[in-house]
Every structure is written in C-alpha cells, then in structure tokens.
Amino acid sequence: MKIVMGVNEYLTRIQLNYYMKAVTSNFAISVFFIVVILVGVLIMTCAASAGRNRPLSPASGDSGWVENVIEYTGIPILRVGLLEGYRRVDFHLNGRYTFADLKGKPIFTGLSSDLRWRSKVEKSDPAEFVYRVLLKTYGSYKDALAVADSLTDSGFPAKVIKIGVMVRIDGSIINDSRKYRLVLGDFQTEEECGAYLEEFFDEYSPRVVRDVISPPQGRIEFYDAEYDYSGSVDKGFRLIPESSECSIILHKVKVGGGFHWEDTEDREYPGVIEIRIDLDGSLMAINEVLIDQYLKGVVPAEMPASYPLEALKAQAVAARSEVLSKLGAKHLNDPYDLCAKVHCQVYSGLKNCSSKSDRAVVETTGEVLKFNGRICDAVYSAVCGGHTENKEVVWNSPPEAYLIGGFDSDNGMLDTINLRNEEHFRSWIDSPPEVFCNVQAYGVMHQLAGAMKYYRWEETYTRQELEKIIKAKTGVNIGTFFGIETLKRGASGRLYEIEILGSRSNLKIKNELNIRRSLSKTHLKSSSFYITVVCDSDSVPRQITFHGAGWGHGVGMCQVGAAVIAHLGEDYRQILEHYYSGAMLKSVYRITKESVPDREVRIKEKVLEE
Template sequence: RVLVGRWATEREARQNIDEFRDDFAPRIIRQIVRPATGTIELFNEDFTDSRMIEDGFRIVPRTDTSLVNLRNVREGTGFHWEREVDRTYPGTIEIRVDHRGLLMSLVELPIELYLKGVVPAEMPASFPVEALKAQAIAARSEVLSKIGLKHPNDPFDLCAHVHCQAYSGSTHYDDRASAAVDATRGQVLMLGGRVAEAVYSSCCGGHTEDKVNVWNPPGSPHLMGGWDADPGTEMPDTLDLSNELDFEKWIAMKPAAWCNPEAHEGLPEILNQAERNFRWEVVYSRRELEDIIRRKSGEDIGNLVDIVPLQRGNSGRLMEIEILGTLKNLRVQRELNIRNILSLKYLKSAAFSIEVEEGADGRPINFILHGGGWGHGVGMCQVGAGVMAAEGNNYKAILKHYYPGTTVEKVYGD
C-alpha cells in the first residue's frame, strides 16, 4: 500500500482519486483529526422529563437475558432491501455521536453470542443444518481473521452491515441457527497456521470468483474461482468465462451447478426459491438507464450509445466496463462499482452480458442485462452450500469445496 496524498475532506479526496483508477485500485482512508462530539437529549418514556448528555451514554443490562429495543434501524443501505426496522439487542449498548453528527449505537458482546445474530441474518435459518454449521464457521473465521482491520479508525471492531457481516441482534434468533453456532463453538478455518478469511455470497451463479478480481491484492490460494459442482458433474469446462463470447454462451445455460436448484430434486422450498437468483434479467429503456448513470455518477454522458465490457474475471464477473455517451465516456472498474452505476439499488451481480435493442435508425432503444448469481461470488456460495447439505454433504465437505486447502480446527471452547 502506498499513501499518495492527504486531503482535508473526503470530497477533495474523491475529486483526486479518478487519476489512479486506470492502473490501480485506490481507496480512501479516513484519519481521525479529533473525536466526534455532540449533545444528546434523553427523554423519559412519556416525554415529561429529559436530560442533556455530552457525547454519549451506556445501557448496561441487569441480567444476561435482558434485551434493548432500538427503533428505526436502517439496514441494507443502497441495496434493494434497504429499509428501516425495529431491532432487539443483547449485551451492553452504547449510544454515541458519530463523525456525521448522527446517533450511533454500539453493542458489546461475546463472539459466540454475536454469531447467533449473524447466522440467521446471513443465511435463512430454514436451510439444512449442515449448511448452517458451515455458515457459522465461515462467519467465525471472518471475525477472527479481520478483527481490527475493517474499521481501524472507528470506535468499534465490526459494523452490522454486509461490509463486515449482517448482524440483526436477537431479532431473528432461531433455535436451528443457534444450535449450529453451539455445535461448532470455537471452530474456524485455518490456512498456513493462521485463521483464514472466509468470505461468502448468496449465489455464485455456477462459478466462483478469484478474490483478487473483486478486492485489492494480494490474492489468497483458498479463494480462487472454480466450478460450483460435484467433480463428477458435467460442466462446460472448455469455456473461458473471461472471454466475452464464451461468457454469453455460459449465461444462457442452466448447468447442474450446486447453486442451480432446478437441477436438483427433493430440495426444501426455501432452496427452490433461490432459482430466481441463479439466472436473471433486467431490461432498461435507453433513457431510463441514462438517468440512472447520471444520478449515480454525477456526470452527463448525453445519449447512451453502448456499454462495452473491457475485462471479466474467471467467473465472468465484469471487472471493468466503458460507458459510451454522445457527450462523455465513463470507465468503471470493480464489480461493486459496476453493479452500482447500472442500477438504482445495485444489480444482483456483475456476471451479466449486455444485449442492445436498436431502432430503425440504428440507435439503442433498450438495454437487456442477462445475469447470473447474487453477490461477489468469492468463497462460499450460500445456495450451493444449502443444496450440498440437502444432498447429504456435511459441513466439513462443504467448507472443503468452497475453501480448498483449509482445515477446520477448534481454537477455543470446551
């Protein structure tokens, strides 16, 4: 990592970041100049009395079973499931003023209790139990491998969003999910004597992706893309999904991948419902897509002429595109940025081909995106894990498939 400059505000940093995008994957690091401060007014239940509190306060539970209710908690920011919900949380709650001048709630609790709020938030609790165990170990490995790395300048270790892992407190506690956490207590994935990172996404679409193609280098040997299928399953392995023509053939197929529920019989209904994410389609009028691009980029490209794929990863996920307009062209790198600029609420994945419908004058009328999967595609495919479990594979077999070269080891607990 190389520090290339210092700017007084995030806005100034963003204005200077574009010159590095063609050759690097730049990121902005926030540095604390001074701690956030503010005054919080705290009311009693019927709003007849209040107290002014500087900077923040803590709510300490009287018993281990005490819960705190928080209302209007925002989740899924920027994604299609964005909403405000009411949540209940165990543990000590701290309310502070954050750097934006908004209220921030922090929860202090043990890892195993934290995981009981993560597993059912990240994977449906009605999934087969062996898949839930695999999810618990992946989530535990994520915590221990990345503690202190994701939010170095924040007053917390992990956020409650998909940036780290979705955490819903005790709101969605489920006996099956909690049992999976208890059954795997202290178990993590190990690689080279260290706890391995164990990222995951909802549905890979039939082929997982290399970590290095989604995030910054270095890559990881256990997070290399591959076919999401049993070794004996016939897959179109002569196709190079980074090649545009081969990818177009692939995205039109529905092979017997683990994450294709249609190819497997006798699955629980919750897994059959995931079929809609294995292959999907989005249709935009040209003007509709122009408006989205303008809103997301802040740039007026004029009339949209074409969207050109420039680079794909080994799962076919787009790593770079160029948006051609009559006034300006835009080059966009990284799968999440691509998913963002072409949708109001993020596309399901960056594994899509682009079909352009033209009018009689040869100008684009509609843009059709033919896609596969949901999420970045690195590491464990959650739908694939569910199908593997439904077909008799235990959690160790699931983890071996998605994180090759790792071993499951118990690092704490009885």
C-alpha cells in the first residue's frame, strides 16, 4: 500500500479592520486528518492524504512534539489544489479512467467517454474552526518559547505551534521546513480576536489564522451528459488514468483571482484528478502529479517560454526549490500540498507546455538551491524594479541570508543610493538607472517588449475613486482623502507600513501586499511607489497618481532581470548566484527507470524531545 502525506495551509480573503488598525487574513495553521488511499496507476501509483501536526504549547507543560516526516521512495509526488468553492465541477476525459472513491474502491473501471461530465454537491456541511492571532513565525523554538513565556507571564494566552516537516527521499533527509508560530488564544469566532489584533498591532503585524477542529462532510453526485453513467459518493472521488497519455479537461477554471487578468478558462491536466468536498462545503479539485511533470506546468506559466533557455532553467530550479522547501508549511488545513495560484506557484497543467520549457525542467532534474543544509525558499517576482527586497519586509517570517535585497546590477556605483530615503527614492523612480530589468538599457527591448511597462509605471485615480476603493477594500470610511504618510520602506523602497490620512479617520496598513490591494481596484503592481496629488482651489485633493517601480514583491529572483542576464551570455548557475547569494546548487533526486513505478510515500510520527 502506498501512502502520501500532504500538509497544507488554507488561504482566505484579506480583510482589513479599521477598529483594530490591523490587517487580518484568514490563513489556517494546522492539518486535521490523515486519509489512506489505495490506488493503482501504471506510472503514477500513489495515494494521498492530509496529515495534522498536533499543536502543542510548551508553556502549558507538554513534554515534546509529534514530528511529521514525509518520506518518498523515488520521485516526489505532489498534490496540487486546482480549484475550490465550486458547487459543480464539469470535466472531459481524454483516455480510459477508473473512477474510485477516496478509499480506493472502484466505481467504474476502464471507462472511456467523449461526453461532458458533471459533479455537484448533493449535500454538505462545512468544517468547523478554532481561531487564533498569529503574532510572528520564528526559526528557533527557544526564541519563540521565550516570547510566549513572557507574554503568558503578562496575562496573555500565548502558545507556540510548530509547522513544517522533515522530508526524506530514499532515506536521505533533503529538507527540514520546521518553524514555530507564536499565537494567542483559542477563539470560536474571528471577531473575538479583535482585542489582541489591536493590542499588538504596533509591535507585530498580527493576523488571524484558523485551524480545523471538525472536517467537512458531504456527498457528491456525478454523471455524464446522457446519464449513461452516474453515481453518488461520500466526501469525494478519484479519476485514475490507465496510461501516461491520458488527461482530463476541467471546465471554467478560475484564473488570476484578484488581479486584472482574472478570468475563467478550460484547463487540461495529466495524472490523477480528485474531486472532493472542500472546507466550506463546496467542491475542490486536486491534481496528483510527479514533481517534474508539475514543474513542466509551472515554468511556462510563471515565465514566458520565449525567454532564453538559461533563464528558464533558473526558473525551474527556483520553482523546484520553492515546492520542496514549503512542503508541510503551507495550506495546513487542506488535503493538498500547494495550490495552483500565485499564492504558491501558478500551475497551468498542460496548457502552456513547450519543448523549450520542458527542456529546462529535464536538464535541471532534481536540482535545488540549498543554504545551511535546508532547501531555499527560492521566491521570485516578475520585475524587481532595479532592486530586490529583504524577505522579512514582505512576509512576517524569519529573515534569510540568501534573500537580502540588492541592486539588480553589477554596477557597484549604485551602492551609494539609499532607497529608504525619500529623496533618493523619488530620484530612483524618476531617473531609471541601468539595471538588468531595465531592458531598454541592454538593447533587448524587442525580445522583452512587455517588460518596460512594469519596470516603471503610473496609476491615476480621482479622489472620489480612491476613497471608494479604500472603503471597499478595507471596510473603512476615511471621509475625504488627504494623503498617504510613508512610515516604513524596505531596502528596495517598497512600502510595508503606511498611514492613509482622512477627514473622518486615519488608517494604518501593514504588509506590502495589503498596501497594494487597499489602494487599487485590483492590485498596485508593487508597493515601491510615491504619490503626487493635484488639488482644487480649496487645497482638497482632486487627483492622485502613483509613480512606481516593478511588478511583484521583489524578493529573490527578478524574472526579467534573469532573462537579460541570460541574453548577456551567463548560464543558469550564474543567474541563481546573482539572486540567491550564498546558496548552493544541489541534486536531491534523479530519474531512472526504477524510480518511476511502485513509488512508496509514507508519513511517520515520532515524539521529539525539545
């Protein structure tokens, strides 16, 4: 029997709360259930389930942790969340499939059909949650415990919850993603967290996280367009291909959620597809796929396949590192390892695959970046704007030495510029320097024609438009917009704390993504901006223009910069060295004939004394 453990985190919508003066987001922080699934596939024999770390509070006297270990024999298999929140999911089969329930019991075998299929919720009950306030994530248990003890002594209900896992391939530990979350309380509702959000807003960047205490239940009906085949099953079902040539088309998949390219489209996927009840009692779809097949769907979705091969190879290594570094540390409540959205990495299945991007994956098979024995969290963004950012500025997590912001250039003369200084920053925006993502400066404008509109950009709103946006995004009526006070900038000039000034109230916002969301109909391209204001005769703002640099958070590799470096003749190793200083390129698995079939994936539990 083959078993796989998926440890995941559930991402929900951002919600800004004025009374708390804090930005809260609903992320889940632990995993609830373990499901053992028996399946048989020619090249993808595997099963999947979600495991749960037992959240222990050392402050309450627990003597140890229950440690989760993911162990792979052969090539890692991933469970990717493709969609959720659907009342029905329509699909087409390309090839012969077995329909099975979540326990592996066949419903239909060897079924081939040209008809459109539909699955829909027959009945369901959503999951139940406990809510907590996440103050900070630490790399050290002792550091987290010291703060928790201090808060407990001061009368706050603090505890430390461990997330992450150790990952083994063929018996060798390839990564340890364990980290420690400092949290407050066990609340039945999100609203009960409000007092602590307000109390700790200035010292931390607190947010609400939720943890499943009772899993969702439900029953799903499925049938073809002519009702030749139909069935009904508890919790979910699996579509298992009989060969590697099979694929499934999911119809009306939502893509680009929250961004200006938001849309729906049909997507084709290899491997196993699992349709099941999600946390809210609707439907989700999960793709079970070998890691390199997954990467063939990520690389061209995250970087244009027209980019130079060496840039695509750098992208493949970064994406592979991202996946393996975050196993067990994201989507903690979900029965999948990572999602197919920007939140994890964009995965488009077979849609954008090309021979060039496939080659980039194959020629870097098994390669990841490592630093101090751990696989790097090798994040990346489209256009850094000329200077990358420190990891801790963007996310409330420990800093990493290989993710320190720097100029996207080999010109040491730029080092005298301090982008935290407002005068320096405005000059930087208005007089673009010669950096790698300034494609015009390197004569590759025709090959990367679309990049310049993200290198430097402007976005303009009337005062009334911006007031409506702020109210819609934050729930706060600030009255008449007067301006924005820049409180904290990172190394790249990206804002991570601002105060919006209004006639009725002022509103503080922390976190670069929250800032981008709160000041735009969709998202500002980055938080690396300053504003100019045109006033009327009464000195009241009439028009506000954002003058910005870059697209994305700016941490790690700049994708356009990587393409330019490749155009200049450097290889993918040199590109990675430029963006992830001090990281080492290592191979953690290889593909052989023996490594594909009969893979075994197990979850092991043991108690570790701290």
